[in-house]
Amino acid sequence: MKKNIVLFGPQGSGKGTQAQLSSKAFRIPHISTGDIFRQNIKEKTELGQKIEKLINSGKLVPDDITNEIVKERLQKDDCSMGFILDGFPRTLNQAQFLSSFININLALEIFISDEEAIKRIGDRRTCSKCGAVYHLTHLAPREEGVCDKCYGDLIIRDDDKEKSVKKRLETYHKQTEDLINFYYKEGIYKKVDGMQTIADVNNAVGEIIKSLT
Numbered sequence: 340m341k342k343n344i345v346l347f348g349p350q351g352s353g354k355g356t357q358a359q360l361s362s363k364a365f366r367i368p369h370i371s372t373g374d375i376f377r378q379n380i381k382e383k384t385e386l387g388q389k390i391e392k393l394i395n396s397g398k399l400v401p402d403d404i405t406n407e408i409v410k411e412r413l414q415k416d417d418c419s420m421g422f423i424l425d426g427f428p429r430t431l432n433q434a435q436f437l438s439s440f441i442n443i444n445l446a447l448e449i450f451i452s453d454e455e456a457i458k459r460i461g462d463r464r465t466c467s468k469c470g471a472v473y474h475l476t477h478l479a480p481r482e483e484g485v486c487d488k489c490y491g492d493l494i495i496r497d498d499d500k501e502k503s504v505k506k507r508l509e510t511y512h513k514q515t516e517d518l519i520n521f522y523y524k525e526g527i528y529k530k531v532d533g534m535q536t537i538a539d540v541n542n543a544v545g546e547i548i549k550s551l552t
């Protein structure tokens with residue numbers, strides 16, 4: 340069976356890290372709408388210029404723009420055995436749109452409390468040059484403030500600043516409730532405890548993905 344997976348989790352849940360680990364282990368692409376948008380902002384594309392303000396203030400990009408980008412991406416050859424969608428769907432409209440052209444086999448939530456999310460995001464650092472993400476406690480760079488991979492400066496992303504984080508958590512809860520109900524009714528919703536170590540969460544996620552036979 341194809342491994343067409345959508346991944347949920349609040350900011351700081353380790354969702355991105357887990358998506359990358361499982362992407363490697365199962366050889367399916369990790370597709371993050373946030374990464375696609377940030378790349379467009381960095382490259383100052385037409386799309387990037389249109390969405391920069393929305394992203395930096397923690398607001399969602401309109402569904403018509405986001406849906407189109409995801410549909411195009413999922414039709415590429417590397418998605419033929421499956422994919423891990425990270426950051427999409429975020430609204431019921433997006434989930435319905437997704438189901439209209441592709442079959443999703445698993446909707447997986449990595450769960451952590453708001454308190455833990457705020458604490459973890461305060462420790463998050465992103466490379467201003469290559470976009471690599473570090474955590475001061477869980478995944479520290481070798482040298483403080485410097486990227487291990489490209490030696491770029493490590494910064495706190497604008498949308499990782501506290502005001503944006505609180506807004507994003509609020510939005511996350513409001514919208515994920517509907518999405519969880521949607522996938523629960525389809526019988527494909529599963530939840531993993533994200534308050535464990537990265538390795539333990541990875542094992543739990545891996546077992547669930549393996550069971551998609």
Ligand code: AMP
Pocket residue numbers: 350372373374376393394397398399400401402405425426427428429430433498507
């Ligand atoms: P993320 O890295 O997933 O937290 O995404 C960063 C930002 O990109 C979000 O705060 C939104 O502004 C935008 N974004 C990412 N995915 C979506 C989506 N599915 N729908 C609307 N906006 C999105």
